[in-house]
Amino acid sequence: MHPEATQHGFEPKIVAFVCTWCTYAGADLAGTSRMQYPANVRVLKFPCTGRIDPVFILRAFQKGADGVLVSGCHPGDCHYMAGNFHARRRFAAFRALLGFIGVDLARLQFSWVSAAEGGKWVEVVTDLTEKMRAMGPMPEFKSLEQEEQWSGASGAFQTLADDGELKEAFDSIT
Amino acid sequence: MYIFSPCLALAAAPTGATSMNSKAQKIKAAGIDPGYYQAVTEAIRTEAAKILMEETVVGVVGYLPGRRRGTAHPALITTAEQAQKLIFSPACVNNLSLYLTKAKKGVLNKGRIGVVAKGCDMRALAGLMGESQIKREDLHIIGVACAGVYGFGVDRSAPLSETNIARKCRECNVHLPEGADFSAGALTTELSDMAPIEAEEMARIEALPQAERWAFWKEHFSRCIRCMACRQICPFCYCEQCLCDKNRPQAVENSPRPAGNMAWHIVRAMHLAGRCGGCAECERVCPMDIPLNLLNRRMARELKELYDYEAGRAPQEKGPLAQYREDDDQSFIK
Numbered sequence: 001m002h003p004e005a006t007q008h009g010f011e012p013k014i015v016a017f018v019c020t021w022c023t024y025a026g027a028d029l030a031g032t033s034r035m036q037y038p039a040n041v042r043v044l045k046f047p048c049t050g051r052i053d054p055v056f057i058l059r060a061f062q063k064g065a066d067g068v069l070v071s072g073c074h075p076g077d078c079h080y081m082a083g084n085f086h087a088r089r090r091f092a093a094f095r096a097l098l099g100f101i102g103v104d105l106a107r108l109q110f111s112w113v114s115a116a117e118g119g120k121w122v123e124v125v126t127d128l129t130e131k132m133r134a135m136g137p138m139p140e141f142k143s144l145e146q147e148e149q150w151s152g153a154s155g156a157f158q159t160l161a162d163d164g165e166l167k168e169a170f171d172s173i174t
Numbered sequence: 175m176y177i178f179s180p181c182l183a184l185a186a187a188p189t190g191a192t193s194m195n196s197k198a199q200k201i202k203a204a205g206i207d208p209g210y211y212q213a214v215t216e217a218i219r220t221e222a223a224k225i226l227m228e229e230t231v232v233g234v235v236g237y238l239p240g241r242r243r244g245t246a247h248p249a250l251i252t253t254a255e256q257a258q259k260l261i262f263s264p265a266c267v268n269n270l271s272l273y274l275t276k277a278k279k280g281v282l283n284k285g286r287i288g289v290v291a292k293g294c295d296m297r298a299l300a301g302l303m304g305e306s307q308i309k310r311e312d313l314h315i316i317g318v319a320c321a322g323v324y325g326f327g328v329d330r331s332a333p334l335s336e337t338n339i340a341r342k343c344r345e346c347n348v349h350l351p352e353g354a355d356f357s358a359g360a361l362t363t364e365l366s367d368m369a370p371i372e373a374e375e376m377a378r379i380e381a382l383p384q385a386e387r388w389a390f391w392k393e394h395f396s397r398c399i400r401c402m403a404c405r406q407i408c409p410f411c412y413c414e415q416c417l418c419d420k421n422r423p424q425a426v427e428n429s430p431r432p433a434g435n436m437a438w439h440i441v442r443a444m445h446l447a448g449r450c451g452g453c454a455e456c457e458r459v460c461p462m463d464i465p466l467n468l469l470n471r472r473m474a475r476e477l478k479e480l481y482d483y484e485a486g487r488a489p490q491e492k493g494p495l496a497q498y499r500e501d502d503d504q505s506f507i508k
Binding site: 053062089090103141 | 385
């Protein structure tokens with residue numbers, strides 16, 4: 001159909017988990033104020049940052065996000081009084097865990113953006129998108145998702161393959 | 175010269191001798207006297223028989239000898255005669271607090287229960303009390319001053335020594351039970367400082383570049399067969415339905431494939447953060463030898479550093495992730 005395929009450059013996928021009371025309204029303000037920001041960001045609205053479970057972030061990475069942004073109300077401004085305080089502790093711990101596992105923490109950004117900070121939203125999103133564009137795709141979690149079985153090179157299965165006795169037994173299966 | 179030289183010799187000798195002595199002492203202490211465990215066994219039997227006879231408790235969760243030498247298994251005993259069979263040995267590795275949780279229903283419904291608890295098990299008990307899973311008044315805790323237990327896959331015919339002690343026991347800081355109703359045994363010898371294998375391993379992994387850390391864990395998680403033994407053995411995994419078993423929506427894939435394995439281990443570590451008492455049962459039961467306790471310890475350390483919280487020291491109403499301070503660190507947030 002198409003005589004020549006157009007080669008597109010890498011466009012990062014950014015998933016933003018935002019709270020409905022502050023950052024979502026902030027992003028809305030950016031829109032109604034006609035500010036420009038990259039279309040790479042996919043906004044997911046939550047009642048509160050306290051509702052955002054770390055597995056959401058994992059899931060986003062597994063499904064191909066190159067960067068994740070979690071954003072909510074400034075401390076003290078939470079619609080539910082303390083949701084963002086709890087989220088702050090949870091994500092501090094989660095960040096440490098991901099760091100220990102070996103995930104590049106630059107791909108996970110947290111921010112406080114209030115309903116009045118359309119400009120800050122634009123800035124945060126633009127910064128993260130440009131950073132991700134420079135870093136390139138995030139292969140780690142996505143490749144796990146695509147691997148049906150662990151490759152023999154990863155060690156465990158190689159050891160089995162090298163085991164002469166086992167190989168002989170395997171080969172004897174008709 | 176005549177006066178000085180002996181003085182110098184004397185001055186030098188004690189220092190040298192002391193350091194040599196302390197080293198000798200440490201090596202000796204690492205090999206715990208098997209008679210000590212016998213004494214603890216006797217104390218546990220006497221106490222268990224006493225509380226059963228007095229009907230303070232309806233049963234005692236303790237250890238019975240296994241059929242093979244050098245083994246023991248958890249058991250619930252209900253009579254004073256059975257209490258005479260209870261033992262405590264380095265083979266008593268299980269964390270018995272597990273049998274008091276919601277996941278193992280029915281034990282506590284019948285009345286007050288006695289439980290034999292090592293220091294690390296006491297931490298789990300304290301954690302469970304803090305989470306309102308068990309009540310202090312429902313328990314009669316027989317604390318054990320524990321000198322350590324066997325590691326996994328070691329020679330159990332030899333007495334406990336530095337070569338066959340569990341990794342967690344090398345860095346144990348809860349040898350003496352605190353807050354128990356009864357203390358079995360008294361550790362008189364100062365326990366030696368053994369090389370902290372886990373702490374060194376953790377430091378080694380943290381020093382690796384990020385990609386190699388990922389490769390390290392990927393390799394370990396690749397072996398996971400999702401038998402869920404780590405979940406079943408954990409005193410804190412008492413949820414009626416685990417998040418990882420749900421499939422509408424499915425947060426964590428539940429077949430032993432790479433993506434799900436990685437997600438499961440991250441979720442497990444995250445859910446135990448600030449709760450895990452460090453009994454390392456998950457690591458012991460893992461048939462694929464995944465160093466799970468490293469993750470637990472890393473999270474415990476992080477929460478200690480950030481919020482000065484240590485799990486299981488005493489029953490606390492709220493864990494570090496269930497409370498907050500307005501001035502918590504937020505340097506990572508833009």
